[in-house]
Amino acid sequence: MNNPIAEIFSQGEEVITGQVVDTNAAWLSQQLVDLGFSIARHTAVGDKLADLVGLLTEISQRADFCICTGGLGPTIDDLTAEAVSIAFNCPLILDEQALAQIEAYFASRQKKMADINRKQAYFPRGAIPIDNAWGTAPGFAIKKHQSWFVFVPGVPTEMRNMFRTHIKKQLQTRFFLKQDQLFTIKSVGVGESDLQQKINDFLLPDNVQLSFRATSEEVQTKLLFPAGIEAKVCVDQLIELIGDAVFTCDQPAKAGLSFLQVIDQLMTDKNLTLSIQETATQGLIAAKCIGFDWLHSSSYQQFEHSAQVDLAQLAIEVANRLKQKNNTDLVLVQMYQGNKTQFHDKQQSIVIYNVLLTPEGIVKNTHILAGPIKRKQNQAAIRGLDLLRRFLQKKCH
Amino acid sequence: MNNPIAEIFSQGEEVITGQVVDTNAAWLSQQLVDLGFSIARHTAVGDKLADLVGLLTEISQRADFCICTGGLGPTIDDLTAEAVSIAFNCPLILDEQALAQIEAYFASRQKKMADINRKQAYFPRGAIPIDNAWGTAPGFAIKKHQSWFVFVPGVPTEMRNMFRTHIKKQLQTRFFLKQDQLFTIKSVGVGESDLQQKINDFLLPDNVQLSFRATSEEVQTKLLFPAGIEAKVCVDQLIELIGDAVFTCDQPAKAGLSFLQVIDQLMTDKNLTLSIQETATQGLIAAKCIGFDWLHSSSYQQFEHSAQVDLAQLAIEVANRLKQKNNTDLVLVQMYQGNKTQFHDKQQSIVIYNVLLTPEGIVKNTHILAGPIKRKQNQAAIRGLDLLRRFLQKKCH
Numbered sequence: 001m002n003n004p005i006a007e008i009f010s011q012g013e014e015v016i017t018g019q020v021v022d023t024n025a026a027w028l029s030q031q032l033v034d035l036g037f038s039i040a041r042h043t044a045v046g047d048k049l050a051d052l053v054g055l056l057t058e059i060s061q062r063a064d065f066c067i068c069t070g071g072l073g074p075t076i077d078d079l080t081a082e083a084v085s086i087a088f089n090c091p092l093i094l095d096e097q098a099l100a101q102i103e104a105y106f107a108s109r110q111k112k113m114a115d116i117n118r119k120q121a122y123f124p125r126g127a128i129p130i131d132n133a134w135g136t137a138p139g140f141a142i143k144k145h146q147s148w149f150v151f152v153p154g155v156p157t158e159m160r161n162m163f164r165t166h167i168k169k170q171l172q173t174r175f176f177l178k179q180d181q182l183f184t185i186k187s188v189g190v191g192e193s194d195l196q197q198k199i200n201d202f203l204l205p206d207n208v209q210l211s212f213r214a215t216s217e218e219v220q221t222k223l224l225f226p227a228g229i230e231a232k233v234c235v236d237q238l239i240e241l242i243g244d245a246v247f248t249c250d251q252p253a254k255a256g257l258s259f260l261q262v263i264d265q266l267m268t269d270k271n272l273t274l275s276i277q278e279t280a281t282q283g284l285i286a287a288k289c290i291g292f293d294w295l296h297s298s299s300y301q302q303f304e305h306s307a308q309v310d311l312a313q314l315a316i317e318v319a320n321r322l323k324q325k326n327n328t329d330l331v332l333v334q335m336y337q338g339n340k341t342q343f344h345d346k347q348q349s350i351v352i353y354n355v356l357l358t359p360e361g362i363v364k365n366t367h368i369l370a371g372p373i374k375r376k377q378n379q380a381a382i383r384g385l386d387l388l389r390r391f392l393q394k395k396c397h
Numbered sequence: 398m399n400n401p402i403a404e405i406f407s408q409g410e411e412v413i414t415g416q417v418v419d420t421n422a423a424w425l426s427q428q429l430v431d432l433g434f435s436i437a438r439h440t441a442v443g444d445k446l447a448d449l450v451g452l453l454t455e456i457s458q459r460a461d462f463c464i465c466t467g468g469l470g471p472t473i474d475d476l477t478a479e480a481v482s483i484a485f486n487c488p489l490i491l492d493e494q495a496l497a498q499i500e501a502y503f504a505s506r507q508k509k510m511a512d513i514n515r516k517q518a519y520f521p522r523g524a525i526p527i528d529n530a531w532g533t534a535p536g537f538a539i540k541k542h543q544s545w546f547v548f549v550p551g552v553p554t555e556m557r558n559m560f561r562t563h564i565k566k567q568l569q570t571r572f573f574l575k576q577d578q579l580f581t582i583k584s585v586g587v588g589e590s591d592l593q594q595k596i597n598d599f600l601l602p603d604n605v606q607l608s609f610r611a612t613s614e615e616v617q618t619k620l621l622f623p624a625g626i627e628a629k630v631c632v633d634q635l636i637e638l639i640g641d642a643v644f645t646c647d648q649p650a651k652a653g654l655s656f657l658q659v660i661d662q663l664m665t666d667k668n669l670t671l672s673i674q675e676t677a678t679q680g681l682i683a684a685k686c687i688g689f690d691w692l693h694s695s696s697y698q699q700f701e702h703s704a705q706v707d708l709a710q711l712a713i714e715v716a717n718r719l720k721q722k723n724n725t726d727l728v729l730v731q732m733y734q735g736n737k738t739q740f741h742d743k744q745q746s747i748v749i750y751n752v753l754l755t756p757e758g759i760v761k762n763t764h765i766l767a768g769p770i771k772r773k774q775n776q777a778a779i780r781g782l783d784l785l786r787r788f789l790q791k792k793c794h
Contacts, residue, residue, distance in 0.1 A: 018424060026412075030414070042412070043439065196511075283680030284680060287681040296699050298679070298696065347530075349505060370506045
């Protein structure tokens with residue numbers, strides 16, 4: 001049996017004109033995926049009654065479940081209940097209990113309830129009110145055709161609390177939900193397309209969904225196994241295939257670690273300290289390590305070197321000097337070859353040399369970086385930190 | 398005549414499952430509203446061919462313009478071009494020029510192009526390719542019924558650069574757009590609600606729309622005047638009212654300067670140099686100044702000071718030492734009061750002391766910073782840079 005299909009519907013002029021980023025849709029999607037829904041669509045519309053009515057009618061014909069945020073406030077631009085009453089053909093009726101709760105909300109804050117707040121106690125006939133202890137606007141649930149709809153306010157704290165406290169439980173009773181198993185293999189140093197090339201010949205079971213995602217820090221290889229299927233052997237083989245670039249793999253239903261959290265954990269466990277000399281990154285390696293006590297110092301000095309200088313050798317000398325000065329267990333030094341123009345110009349590239357001085361000797365890497373200057377800066381920081389990560393995970397060559 | 402109707406369409410499993418928040422939709426909506434479009438809907442779907450085809454068909458029947466992000470990558474889950482070819486009934490054809498550009502992208506990074514990247518050079522017949530100098534995936538534009546579609550990658554930097562460089566101009570030729578006059582007063586150092594309080598009593602003309610937007614660097618006060626109305630006097634009065642916190646005001650239809658660009662321009666014009674000593678920011682001030690030649694050096698040293706030490710005084714001493722050592726025109730030193738727990742705990746606050754040594758003497762400021770550690774770090778960087786900005790704009794007291 002397939003997962004039930006859910007849609008997310010966001011209402012508000014501020015969303016549709018881009019004044020606010022719709023973080024509710026992402027949050028709700030994650031919750032619903034974790035519960036065992038498949039998400040088919042997110043849709044946002046503004047405060048136009050006809051748009052709302054049209055969209056509600058559409059969704060009632062295709063989804064098993066829809067959660068709608070926004071439009072439950074007291075003002076004239078809050079039209080959701082009215083739109084539901086038109087789309088699903090059920091008049092608005094006053095709910096005395098909801099009215100009492102809204103009055104109590106104001107009383108507890110020693111404020112007088114404005115007349116317009118009465119509007120929030122009117123629900124479409126047949127709707128089940130959902131209590132909102134975190135604000136004035138109660139939500140409600142209603143069924144149309146085969147589709148369940150839940151309406152909640154757009155204020156993130158109110159919406160999230162109502163979801164956790166009331167809606168989640170209702171969904172688990174109302175739907176038959178099987179939770180899929182999501183594994184996320186996280187790597188640094190291999191591009192998205194090279195990664196796919198690498199695992200192209202690997203035969204995945206038919207019912208496993210494979211996808212890739214690149215962030216500014218890492219590439220994620222995601223594997224979605226249906227509930228109840230043995231996944232571990234297959235995931236381990238893929239990790240083996242991707243190789244040293246893998247720094248962690250997130251397990252199903254567990255909070256995973258980020259690239260920097262993996263490094264932090266290893267540095268802390270091994271009780272090591274670090275100092276850094278930055279060039280192309282200009283402070284960004286240190287800035288990314290905010291809050292980590294093992295970073296003792298970092299410095300940046302403007303510099304430009306001709307191609308004649310052996311930069312890997314120079315980096316080793318600088319590292320030794322820093323070791324003398326700071327006496328940290330590890331010293332990371334980054335140099336780059338390239339002039340100002342090559343660094344600034346997004347069409348040109350620079351070469352970075354990372355050197356890490358460790359109690360067991362020196363490890364190093366070299367990379368060509370291209371693109372706009374901020375991309376070069378960020379990539380240089382990731383490559384520097386990845387040298388450290390590989391040393392800590394014993395993946396240096 | 399009404400504004401043309403636009404829709405935003407986001408494609409990607411990571412969006413629909415809530416792994417990433419769709420910031421593209423909000424950014425594009427703002428751009429399109431500024432250009433003179435009305436936005437009717439945002440829709441996001443995952444990587445299912447049938448969903449993509451269905452949505453493209455729907456939109457082609459109701460919108461004047463649609464911009465679609467995502468699904469242009471090289472991997473098997475990137476299905477946008479294929480969906481367009483099915484929905485609009487036009488086969489995919491290899492574009493030799495686009496292929497050459499993708500090959501050049503890899504060549505400039507001294508990498509071999511993977512075979513699967515060839516896919517990115519195939520476009521639906523009749524499509525006009527849109528150059529992408531910031532990544533491998535070119536975009537394209539195509540017309541169906543009365544509706545223009547533009548397809549761009551989902552990576553925000555690529556999408557934004559392509560919009561600014563190519564798409565914006567094309568839209569201005571293709572559509573009859575009446576541009577309202579948008580002024581954006583940008584300030585640092587006054588919160589959104591304080592700002593609103595400040596200008597509450599100011600009587601704006603009835604047809605002027607006022608809105609606020611806070612980014613991690615600045616607060617924007619936006620004033621939208623209808624086309625043809627005299628705006629300057631009113632805008633100048635508001636700038637006066639907000640005061641020294643204003644660092645620039647973006648004029649209608651002109652590319653405005655960011656906070657850092659304003660500082661860069663002033664430093665360059667005045668031909669000044671700077672060195673920095675960072676604490677709470679841990680390299681972030683320097684990292685934000687990437688590409689600016691006037692920054693000579695920066696350093697970070699782990700430190701913790703008791704409340705007994707006079708940190709403003711200590712900062713002045715450090716600044717004088719740095720001046721001796723580096724001989725830059727300006728020296729910025731930041732210290733903070735607070736222990737590790739206060740820095741990490743989002744419920745607790747720290748106090749930062751910024752001191753700027755200038756040829757005309759010392760200027761300084763002090764701020765209390767609260768929130769999660771990364772917010773404290775970023776706010777500390779902004780406050781440090783704002784001291785520099787105020788000195789350069791002669792707004793120090």
